[in-house]
Amino acid sequence: MRRYDCVVMYNATNVVEIEGCREKAYPSTILREEVGAVEEALREGGFNPYVLSVERFSKELVALLLELSPRFIFNLCEEINGETELEMCVAGLLEMMEIPYTGSGPFALGLALNKFHVKRMLRAAGIPSARGYLLAAGDGPNPRAARFPVIVKPVHEDASLGINSSSLCRDPGELESQAAYIHGIYNQAALVEEYLDGREFNVSVLGDGDARVLAISEIDFSGLPEGEPRIVSYRAKWDEESEYFRTTKPICPAPLGKRLENRIKAMALRAYRCVGCRDYGRVDMRTDARGNLFVLEVNPNPDIAPSAGFARASQAAGYSYADIILRISQLALERGAK
Numbered sequence: 068m069r070r071y072d073c074v075v076m077y078n079a080t081n082v083v084e085i086e087g088c089r090e091k092a093y094p095s096t097i098l099r100e101e102v103g104a105v106e107e108a109l110r111e112g113g114f115n116p117y118v119l120s121v122e123r124f125s126k127e128l129v130a131l132l133l134e135l136s137p138r139f140i141f142n143l144c145e146e147i148n149g150e151t152e153l154e155m156c157v158a159g160l161l162e163m164m165e166i167p168y169t170g171s172g173p174f175a176l177g178l179a180l181n182k183f184h185v186k187r188m189l190r191a192a193g194i195p196s197a198r199g200y201l202l203a204a205g206d207g208p209n210p211r212a213a214r215f216p217v218i219v220k221p222v223h224e225d226a227s228l229g230i231n232s233s234s235l236c237r238d239p240g241e242l243e244s245q246a247a248y249i250h251g252i253y254n255q256a257a258l259v260e261e262y263l264d265g266r267e268f269n270v271s272v273l274g275d276g277d278a279r280v281l282a283i284s285e286i287d288f289s290g291l292p293e294g295e296p297r298i299v300s301y302r303a304k305w306d307e308e309s310e311y312f313r314t315t316k317p318i319c320p321a322p323l324g325k326r327l328e329n330r331i332k333a334m335a336l337r338a339y340r341c342v343g344c345r346d347y348g349r350v351d352m353r354t355d356a357r358g359n360l361f362v363l364e365v366n367p368n369p370d371i372a373p374s375a376g377f378a379r380a381s382q383a384a385g386y387s388y389a390d391i392i393l394r395i396s397q398l399a400l401e402r403g404a405k
């Protein structure tokens with residue numbers, strides 16, 4: 068086999084259309100443009116990457132990894148065996164095979180899959196997260212655990228799956244109907260959270276140990292039609308044809324006063340460390356109507372495509388796309404050398 072020195076490992080996206088689902092897959096969600104971009108960046112940095120699509124665990128996969136024996140793996144796998152719940156097992160496999168790999172380890176990846184677990188950990192560490200509770204199928208709303216209006220979202224999805232114009236609920240009737248949608252379509256408990264009626268920030272963090280914020284991006288909701296909730300719904304994130312996409316624009320760097328900027332940076336780093344993220348991550352935050360800051364969620368191994376928020380933040384911090392991919396690779400190599 069030709070001499071490859073690293074591997075870009077990814078999963079081919081598995082699109083399942085569920086009848087009645089309001090978050091259908093759009094072309095931009097199917098295309099894994101990051102794979103080719105990461106490969107090219109590695110070549111630019113003098114590496115010779117082998118690009119490996121992984122669908123299922125097999126002994127052939129283990130044999131191939133042993134044969135390639137790469138210096139490190141750029142891990143872009145978000146699922147294996149068709150299960151996003153098994154994302155952490157890919158990192159676990161590389162851990163056991165003692166192959167250095169980029170991004171977070173199995174614990175952070177597994178933990179971050181469940182927004183309610185993360186919320187409890189953040190709150191226990193004194194990091195503000197909106198008040199909320201889990202609503203399983205068959206349970207009734209608990210208005211004392213979260214005051215209306217609330218946001219209702221699936222507890223273990225990402226990419227705004229399950230988030231649409233009806234996710235903001237103002238009364239028990241709306242809440243029950245949206246929770247039934249989550250239970251029926253996404254087959255999981257709904258996370259009910261107090262609605263934070265303020266600004267929204269995405270904070271990109273780089274590093275392992277000495278992590279730092281690259282840049283803060285803000286979503287500009289000002290063009291959204293009157294009456295639409297000021298949230299980043301699935302269509303706002305992915306449906307390039309829709310007005311939700313056009314009217315929820317990320318602005319990076321966000322226009323911020325020094326004090327708020329420092330508060331956002333400090334809280335994002337605390338949340339990143341609390342979940343055990345490493346190399347690269349994105350912390351989503353919002354303020355409430357009074358300007359209090361909260362962490363919405365922590366994303367280890369976020370989308371690192373050139374068009375995604377993390378790459379935009381890297382650029383705002385003065386790095387080219389190749390710079391940032393090589394820096395992340397370096398972090399994996401340094402861990403391997405220890």
Ligand SMILES: Nc1ncnc2c1ncn2[C@@H]1O[C@H](COP(=O)(O)OP(=O)(O)O)[C@@H](O)[C@H]1O
Nearest residue numbers: 197218225226227228260261262263298299364
């Ligand atoms: N408690 C909340 N208050 C206001 N908006 C929220 C709240 N929770 C989620 N959202 C909105 O829904 C979007 C997606 O929620 P998030 O928790 O970040 O999940 P995902 O993993 O799908 O990105 C956020 O970007 C935000 O606009």
Ligand SMILES: [Mg+2]
Nearest residue numbers: 226227351364
């Ligand atoms: Mg988010």
